[in-house]
Amino acid sequence: MEVSLNFSGGAELLFGKIKQHTISLPAEETWSMKKLLNWIKDNLLKERPELFLQGDMVRPGILVLVNNADWELVGQLDYLLQNKDEIVFISTLHGG
Amino acid sequence: MSNTEEQKEIAHLRSLLKDKEDEIARLKLLIGTAGLPEIDKEDPSGRTPTAARHGHLTKDEVSRYSRQLILPQVGVEGQKQLANSSVLILGAGGLGCPAAIYLAAAGVGHVGVVDYDVVEVSNLHRQIMHREASVGVSKAASLAQAVRSLNSRVRVTVHDVQLDGSNAMDMVSGYDVALDCSDNPATRYLINDACVLAGRPLISGSALRWEGQLTVYNYRDGPCYRCLYPTPPNPQFVTNCSDGGVIGAVPGLIGTLQAMETIKLLLAEVKPDTSNHCRIGPSFSGRLLVFDGESAMFRTVSLRPKQLDCAVCASPQTRTINRVQDVDYALFCGRGPHDKDEGLRILKGEDRVTASEFRNVVQQSLEMERRPYLLIDVRPHLETSICSLPDSVNVPFENLEERVDELKELVNRHLARKDAGQSPLSVYVVCRRGNNSQLAVERMRTLLPADWPVVIKDIVGGLQAWAEQVDPLFPIY
Numbered sequence: 143m144e145v146s147l148n149f150s151g152g153a154e155l156l157f158g159k160i161k162q163h164t165i166s167l168p169a170e171e172t173w174s175m176k177k178l179l180n181w182i183k184d185n186l187l188k189e190r191p192e193l194f195l196q197g198d199m200v201r202p203g204i205l206v207l208v209n210n211a212d213w214e215l216v217g218q219l220d221y222l223l224q225n226k227d228e229i230v231f232i233s234t235l236h237g238g
Numbered sequence: 239m240s241n242t243e244e245q246k247e248i249a250h251l252r253s254l255l256k257d258k259e260d261e262i263a264r265l266k267l268l269i270g271t272a273g274l275p276e277i278d279k280e281d282p283s284g285r286t287p288t289a290a291r292h293g294h295l296t297k298d299e300v301s302r303y304s305r306q307l308i309l310p311q312v313g314v315e316g317q318k319q320l321a322n323s324s325v326l327i328l329g330a331g332g333l334g335c336p337a338a339i340y341l342a343a344a345g346v347g348h349v350g351v352v353d354y355d356v357v358e359v360s361n362l363h364r365q366i367m368h369r370e371a372s373v374g375v376s377k378a379a380s381l382a383q384a385v386r387s388l389n390s391r392v393r394v395t396v397h398d399v400q401l402d403g404s405n406a407m408d409m410v411s412g413y414d415v416a417l418d419c420s421d422n423p424a425t426r427y428l429i430n431d432a433c434v435l436a437g438r439p440l441i442s443g444s445a446l447r448w449e450g451q452l453t454v455y456n457y458r459d460g461p462c463y464r465c466l467y468p469t470p471p472n473p474q475f476v477t478n479c480s481d482g483g484v485i486g487a488v489p490g491l492i493g494t495l496q497a498m499e500t501i502k503l504l505l506a507e508v509k510p511d512t513s514n515h516c517r518i519g520p521s522f523s524g525r526l527l528v529f530d531g532e533s534a535m536f537r538t539v540s541l542r543p544k545q546l547d548c549a550v551c552a553s554p555q556t557r558t559i560n561r562v563q564d565v566d567y568a569l570f571c572g573r574g575p576h577d578k579d580e581g582l583r584i585l586k587g588e589d590r591v592t593a594s595e596f597r598n599v600v601q602q603s604l605e606m607e608r609r610p611y612l613l614i615d616v617r618p619h620l621e622t623s624i625c626s627l628p629d630s631v632n633v634p635f636e637n638l639e640e641r642v643d644e645l646k647e648l649v650n651r652h653l654a655r656k657d658a659g660q661s662p663l664s665v666y667v668v669c670r671r672g673n674n675s676q677l678a679v680e681r682m683r684t685l686l687p688a689d690w691p692v693v694i695k696d697i698v699g700g701l702q703a704w705a706e707q708v709d710p711l712f713p714i715y
C-alpha cells in the first residue's frame with residue numbers, strides 16, 4: 143500500500159527538511175492513523191520524537207489532514223488508511 | 239580628466255540630482271497630506287462614511303470605484319455596504335499593511351489599526367506601507383498615514399496601544415470585522431476569544447519562511463481558533479519571522495487575501511435585490527488555505543466544525559471562558575505577546591560571560607600574542623557568512639551530535655597547545671542572541687569526556703550583545 147506523507151509549516155524540519163515522502167506499507171495489515179504515527183516515529187523521525195508526538199497524539203500546534211480534510215472529520219487516530227491516501231502534517235504558523 | 243571619467247562623473251551627478259528630486263516630491267506629498275483632516279485617535283464609536291450620509295453614491299465615488307462597482311457582486315448597494323462597514327486590523331506588519339491598504343482602496347468606510355511597536359529597518363522588506371523616513375515612528379500611525387494618503391474618504395483610527403485583556407473587547411466590539419495580522423500565539427488566542435465573545439467574525443492570516451496560512455474564524459456556525467487548537471503549542475516550537483525568516487511577498491499575498499475575504503464577507507450582508515442575484519460570502523470559513531511559495535503550491539483543506547466542548551465558542555452554559563480579562567494569555571501560551579526574543583535562562587551566572595567580559599579575554603590574548611581559549615560559533619553555517627567574530631570555529635547547534643568527533647579533535651588540539659600546569663582550557667560558545675549558546679553549552683558538557691580540563695561558558699546575549707556593548711560597527715540581523 144502506497145501512502146503519501148507531506149510535512150509543512152516547519153514540521154518538515156523534523157524530517158530532514160524533506161516535505162514530501164512516499165512510503166510503502168505492507169498491504170496485508172490494516173493501518174490505522176495511530177499505527178502510522180508509530181511507524182513514522184520508528185522510521186522517519188530524524189530528531190527527538192517529542193517534537194512531533196506527545197504520547198500517542200501529534201503534539202499541539204500540528205494539524206493533521208487526511209486527503210485534504212481535518213482528521214477530526216474522518217475518525218482521527220482510528221482512521222484506516224487506504225491505498226494512495228495523502229496524509230499532511232501542518233505546523234501552524236504564528237508570524238505576520 | 240579623461241572622457242570616460244567625465245561621463246562617469248556626469249552620470250553620478252545626475253543620479254544625485256534624481257535622488258534630490260525624489261526627496262522633494264516625497265516632502266511635497268507629506269506637506270500635501272498634512273493639510274488633510276486629522277486622523278482620529280482612540281475613537282472607534284461613530285460611523286460617518288460619505289456614502290451612508292447621502293444614501294447614494296456621489297459622482298466622485300462613482301468614478302473612484304467604477305471598476306469594482308460594475309461587478310454584479312458589488313453594485314451600488316455593495317459599495318454603500320463597504321462604505322458603511324468598519325474593519326479592525328490587528329497588527330500593522332507584513333499582513334496588516336496590504337490588508338489595510340486594499341480595504342481602504344476598495345472604500346471600506348472605517349479602518350482601525352492596532353499596533354504598539356515602532357517601525358524598524360528590518361521591517362521594511364515585508365511591511366511595505368512603512369517608509370524609510372518612518373523608522374522609529376509608531377507602526378499604527380505610519381500605516382494609518384499610508385491609508386489616508388491613498389484614500390482620504392476613509393476614516394482611520396489609530397490604536398497605538400498594547401492589545402490586552404483590558405482593552406480587547408472594547409476595541410473588537412467597535413468594528414464589524416477583525417483581521418488577525420498579529421505575530422504570536424498569546425495575541426492570537428486573545429483576539430480569537432474577544433471576537434467570539436463580541437460576536438465578530440475573524441479573518442486570520444499568518445506567514446513564516448516561504449509559507450502562509452489563511453482562514454476565517456467565528457463566521458456564522460464555523461469553528462474558532464480554539465476549536466482547532468484547544469491546547470497552545472509549546473513556546474519552544476513557536477518560530478517568529480525574526481528567528482525563522484520570511485519572504486516578504488508571502489505575508490503580502492496572505493494579507494491581500496485577508497482583504498479579499500473581508501470584502502466578500504461584508505458584501506454578503508447586502509440585502510439581495512431583485513435585479514442582482516449574485517450572492518457572495520467568504521470562502522475560507524471552515525476551510526484553511528495553505529500556501530507554499532517555495533513550490534508554488536496552494537492547498538485548500540476542510541476543517542472540523544465548531545466544537546461543542548470549545549472553551550470559548552460553546553454555549554454560555556458550557557463554555558469556560560466568559561471574559562477575556564479572566565485569562566492570563568502569556569501564562570496559557572508559556573510566552574507573552576512580544577515577537578522579540580525573550581532571552582532563555584538556562585545556565586547559571588558563573589557559566590556565562592558578558593560580551594564586555596569576553597572583549598577583555600580577547601584583549602588579553604592579543605597582548606599575550608597567543609590565544610589560550612577556543613571560541614565556538616553555534617549558529618547555522620549560512621548565518622556565519624553574514625558576520626562572525628574573528629578566530630571563531632563554526633559548529634552549528636543542530637549538528638553538535640553528528641560532529642562530535644570533530645569537536646573533540648578541536649578541543650584536543652587546543653588542550654595539547656596549552657602549557658602544562660596552566661588553568662583549564664576556556665571554551666566560549668556564541669550564537670546570535672545567547673539562547674542556543676546556552677543549550678549548546680549543556681549539550682557539549684555531556685558530549686565531551688568529563689575528565690578533560692575544560693571550562694565551557696557562553697556569551698550572554700550573543701553577537702547582538704557584542705554589537706551593542708563592544709563593536710558598534712558589527713552587523714545586527
Ligand SMILES: [Zn+2]
Nearest residue numbers: 462465548551
Ligand atoms: Zn471554538
